[in-house]
Structures are given as structure tokens and as C-alpha cells.
Amino acid sequence: MFLESVKIWxxxxxVSFLVLSVLLVLVGGAAAYEEGVFHPLRLFLTLVGVILAHxxxxxxxxxxxxxxxxxxxxxxxxxxxxxGNLQEGRTSLRAVQVTxxxxxxxxxxxxxxxxxxxxxLLMVFIVLGGLAxxxxxxxxxxxxxxELAAGVCLGTFVVLGxxxxxxxxxxxxxxxxxxxxxxxxxxxxxxxxxPDVEADRQGGRRHLVIVLGLRRAAVVYTAALAxxxxxxxxxxxxxxxxxxxxxxxxxxPLAFKAACGALRFGGSVEKLVPALGANVGVVLGTNLFLxxxxxx
Numbered sequence: 001m002f003l004e005s006v007k008i009w010x011x012x013x014x015v016s017f018l019v020l021s022v023l024l025v026l027v028g029g030a031a032a033y034e035e036g037v038f039h040p041l042r043l044f045l046t047l048v049g050v051i052l053a054h055x056x057x058x059x060x061x062x063x064x065x066x067x068x069x070x071x072x073x074x075x076x077x078x079x080x081x082x083x084g085n086l087q088e089g090r091t092s093l094r095a096v097q098v099t100x101x102x103x104x105x106x107x108x109x110x111x112x113x114x115x116x117x118x119x120x121l122l123m124v125f126i127v128l129g130g131l132a133x134x135x136x137x138x139x140x141x142x143x144x145x146x147e148l149a150a151g152v153c154l155g156t157f158v159v160l161g162x163x164x165x166x167x168x169x170x171x172x173x174x175x176x177x178x179x180x181x182x183x184x185x186x187x188x189x190x191x192x193x194x195p196d197v198e199a200d201r202q203g204g205r206r207h208l209v210i211v212l213g214l215r216r217a218a219v220v221y222t223a224a225l226a227x228x229x230x231x232x233x234x235x236x237x238x239x240x241x242x243x244x245x246x247x248x249x250x251x252x253p254l255a256f257k258a259a260c261g262a263l264r265f266g267g268s269v270e271k272l273v274p275a276l277g278a279n280v281g282v283v284l285g286t287n288l289f290l291x292x293x294x295x296x
Contacts, residue, residue, distance in 0.1 A: 020185065021054045024154070027294070028160065028165075028178075042117065046162050053104060053133050059100035060100045060134060069202075069203060070196070071086065074199045078276075080276065104130060118165045122165060129157055142205055146189065147190050148186065159178040159182075163178075190221055191276060193209040194209055194217070215266065225282070244294075259275075
């Protein structure tokens with residue numbers, strides 16, 4: 001019974017999705033390490049705080065999509081459509097909401113400590129990230145700001161915040177470094193919206209795929225992927241990034257597969273699934289190679 005509950009809640013918080021948070025924190029920590037500054041305790045606390053905030057986002061999203069009926073209409077894939085736990089009665093709406101509230105406030109408490117120990121400017125990232133986590137589904141996703149908020153708060157801000165927690169400041173190089181992870185997080189969300197577009201529309205959401213349509217959204221996705229790699233390549237050529245960042249180009253075949261899938265099969269959930277998987281591979285793989293590039 002206990003193991004079954006653990007399995008259900010691991011699914012409910014979407015534990016496999018939390019790998020993204022781990023890698024983003026490692027990118028920021030690796031950038032600080034490359035400059036000779038590294039605080040294991042701060043890295044650990046940042047990691048816990050970001051994971052808890054990510055859990056809160058997932059739970060608030062699940063609760064809201066249950067209440068609006070979106071998750072009753074989605075065609076679930078391993079990457080989109082909700083977990084189905086609330087719809088099938090394996091968890092309760094009250095438990096999900098309480099857990100989301102608790103995890104977000106514990107993350108905030110960790111952030112207060114990190115701000116006290118490294119610099120209060122960090123609170124800007126924490127407060128904005130917390131607001132985005134709480135109001136992403138209920139407000140931002142209805143105002144065509146969901147992708148931007150996700151990219152900034154669960155991408156760029158995590159890298160910058162982790163770096164700041166170690167160093168107490170920023171460099172122009174780390175600001176540039178934080179942009180590709182932000183783009184990739186936004187693109188992770190963008191492509192995952194394709195299978196849910198009709199359910200989201202009926203549930204009152206207004207995101208880029210709904211506004212642009214599948215074809216134009218696929219073009220935007222492909223163009224943003226190209227921009228991501230151009231920034232990484234430019235960073236190396238200009239000397240902002242170490243040459244080891246070229247490791248990220250190893251994810252180009254996956255990016256090609258994801259882009260082709262979006263352009264060709266955006267309207268077919270079954271045919272789009274391989275592209276969704278490739279998209280996850282691009283996001284996680286690129287962030288992993290970025291962290292490795294700076295640690296070595």
C-alpha cells in the first residue's frame with residue numbers, strides 16, 4: 001500500500017520532469033565553479049528549492065486543469081495531457097492543492113536563507129519565480145504569457161539564481177549562458193502544447209499554439225531552436241563560453257528530428273510523439289552538456 005502511494009505521488013508530481021530542474025541548477029553551479037567559486041551547501045539548497053518550486057508548478061497545473069475540465073479531454077502522451085490521477089480518483093484535489101501550497105512555501109523559505117547568505121537581489125528571482133509558479137496555469141497561460149514565463153523562470157532565472165547564490169553577482173558571460181536554457185524550457189512547453197491544443201482552447205487557455213495555429217507555431221519552434229544553437233556557437237566563437245560548450249552540438253540530430261516532426265506531424269498526436277521525445281532529449285541533453293562543459 002505504501003509503495004503504491006509513493007508510485008502514485010511520484011506520478012502526480014511528475015518526478016521524471018524534475019530532471020530539468022536538476023540540470024539547470026548544475027549549469028549555474030558549473031558556471032560558478034569554472035570561475036573558482038563553489039559552495040556545495042548553497043548548491044544543494046538551491047537544488048532542493050528549485051525542485052520544490054517545480055513540483056508546485058506541476059501540482060497547481062494539474063489541479064487547475066482538473067477543475068477546468070482540460071484533463072478530462074486530453075489525449076495523454078508520456079509528455080503531455082496530465083497524469084490522470086485526479087480524474088481516476090487516485091489522488092484528491094484537496095491533497096494536490098495543499099501539497100502545492102506547502103512545497104512552494106518551503107521553497108520560498110529556502111530562498112530567503114540563500115538570499116540572506118549570498119545577496120538580497122536573489123529575492124527578485126525567487127519572488128518572480130514563485131508568482132509564476134502559482135499563477136502560471138490560472139492566469140499566465142490565459143494571457144499568452146505561459147511560454148515566456150516558463151522560459152524565464154524555469155530556465156534563465158534558475159541558471160542566474162544558482163550562479164548568484166555562489167558568487168553574489170553576475171557577468172555578461174553568464175547572462176548570455178542563461179539564455180539558451182530559457183529558450184529550451186519555453187520550447188519544451190511549446191511543443192508539448194500541440195497535442196492538447198483543442199482541450200486547452202475549450203478550457204480557456206490562450207497560448208502560442210492556439211493563437212498562431214499548428215503550422216506557424218511549428219515554424220516558431222524551429223526558428224527558436226536554431227537561435228538556441230546560434231547563441232551557443234556565437235558564445236564559443238566570441239570567447240564568452242569555453243570551447244567545451246561545443247559539446248551541446250551533439251544534440252543537433254535530436255533537434256532536427258523534433259523540428260521535422262513538429263513541421264510535418266503537428267496535427268497528429270500519435271505521429272508527433274517521437275518529436276516530443278526528441279524535444280525532451282534536446283532540452284535535457286543540451287543542459288547536461290552545458291554543465292559538463294563548464295565543470296571540465
